[in-house]
Amino acid sequence: MEITQRQKIIFKTIVEEFTRCAEPVGSKTLMELLDFPVSSATIRNEMATLEKLGLLEKTHTSSGRIPSQKGYRYYVEHLMEADLDVSTKNALQQVFSERHYSLEEVVQKSCDILSHMTNLTSVVLGPDSRHQTLQHVQLIPINNQSAVAIIVTDQGHTENKVFQFGTDVSMQDIQNCTDLLNDQLVGTPIENVVDKMKEIEPMMAAKLVRHEVLFEAFVSAFMRFATEKVAVSGRSNMLYQPEFSDINKLKQMMRILENGNLFHQWTDQEGNVAIQIGERNELLQIGDCSVLTTKFHYNSDEEGQLMVVGPNRMQYSKVVALMDYMSNVIEDVFGTDKNKGGANDEQRRK
Structure with missing residues (x-):
């Protein structure tokens, strides 16, 4: 044109x-x-x-x-001219450099920041770990009633989980549990680990004094690990958009945002228009709504997505710049360097 x-x-x-x-x-x-x-x-x-x-x-x-x-x-x-001011870049860098975040914390934190800074609704999808296999489990005691579990997959995905046992668990039980899980579960697909744990529960009962406590803790951890990591923030921001003044329309949007399956059906429906913006950004138009997405990497094999949902009337330049820069910051947190979206190391340090 x-x-x-x-x-x-x-x-x-x-x-x-x-x-x-x-x-x-x-x-x-x-x-x-x-x-x-x-x-x-x-x-x-x-x-x-x-x-x-x-x-x-x-x-x-x-x-x-x-x-x-x-x-x-x-x-x-x-x-569109997508750029962020230096103070916003510094603020984002500061948030994620204050401490070491787990994957789950990064997903939720990113979601909260996006919704706050755009006044829109944000969705962050973490990587789907279900089809990866377990490579290593380590259980590190904090005190007699708590420990940190470190779960590592074959693709380098690492999750940390703090267990509060509610009762004393001996160092020997923790060591025996770690050895048993590594011996029996390594190489098992993450989505099958819980079933495999149920099979080896009699072995745990024979070798561990507090086997019930340790069994329940790890089953819970693996069930969380095997689910898709999704965070949604800023649903109430829809209330302040004139395009959602129709209460029925607003209720329908809230249902979609609260249900992962409905959200995927909504974004995948026929008739949606998608355009690529640069290397890793995409605009998806669904009626009078827009979904901006930006991809980011946790490591060389795992990918996540930042999403902002709002009316077609959104400040695209600000939202795209914010999502793109945040993706770079997240990749820095996890030590990846994809240099997507035209960002370079000098820009990231600003």
């Missing part, structure tokens, strides 16, 4: 003003926002041309224009 430089500037201004204030943009507003002299009549003619091209739409309640679905796609592909 070929449009003139002036039309690009006018269109870009309309998109960014509408995403900011949620009000249709008219020629008088544009005259104040544009940094070059142009008459109201000329602006109206350009807006009419952009409407014919399918990039703008009229509303019933105003003479102004709003971007169409096609318009948002054009903006994201051709006009």
Whole structure:
């Protein structure tokens, strides 16, 4: 699609003003926002041309224009300038450098930050570990009633889990349990570990004094490990979006966000429009909703996704820049270096 430089500037201004204030943009507003002299009549003619091209739409309640679905796609592909200010970059770096986070904590923390900084709903998907195999288990005592379990898969995925036993467990029991689990479970697919543990429970009962406590703790840990890691944050932000003023529409969206299967069905339905943004970002349009996704890596084999869900009228440049940079920060936390999305080491240090 070929449009003139002036039309690009006018269109870009309309998109960014509408995403900011949620009000249709008219020629008088544009005259104040544009940094070059142009008459109201000329602006109206350009807006009419952009409407014919399918990039703008009229509303019933105003003479102004709003971007169409096609318009948002054009903006994201051709006009968007995604960048974050240095203070935001430093704040994100600081959050994740304060302490060592487990995978589960990183997923939840990322989700909370995204929803807070975008005022939208965020979804973070961690890697699916079910089809990996167990490579090593280590149980490190903290005191007589607690220990840290370290679970490692064949793909280098590591999970830490603190066990509170509620009763004294001897050092000998902890050592014997660790040896038994490594002897019997190594090489077992994560999704089958719980069933395998049930098979070896009689062996645990024969070798461990507190076998019931240790058995229940590890079964619980492996069940959590084998489930897809999903975090959702900022559902209530939907309440403040004019596009969700219809209570039935809002209720339906809340149900989708609270149910992983419904969410996948919603994003996978026929008729959705997806466009690629750079190497690892994607915009998915579902009716009057948009889902922005950014991929990130925990290691060379495992991939996760950051997602932001909101109306088509969202500040794409800010959201994409935030998600892209956060992905880099997460990869730094786990020591990966995919250099996706054009970021380099010098940018990450800023």
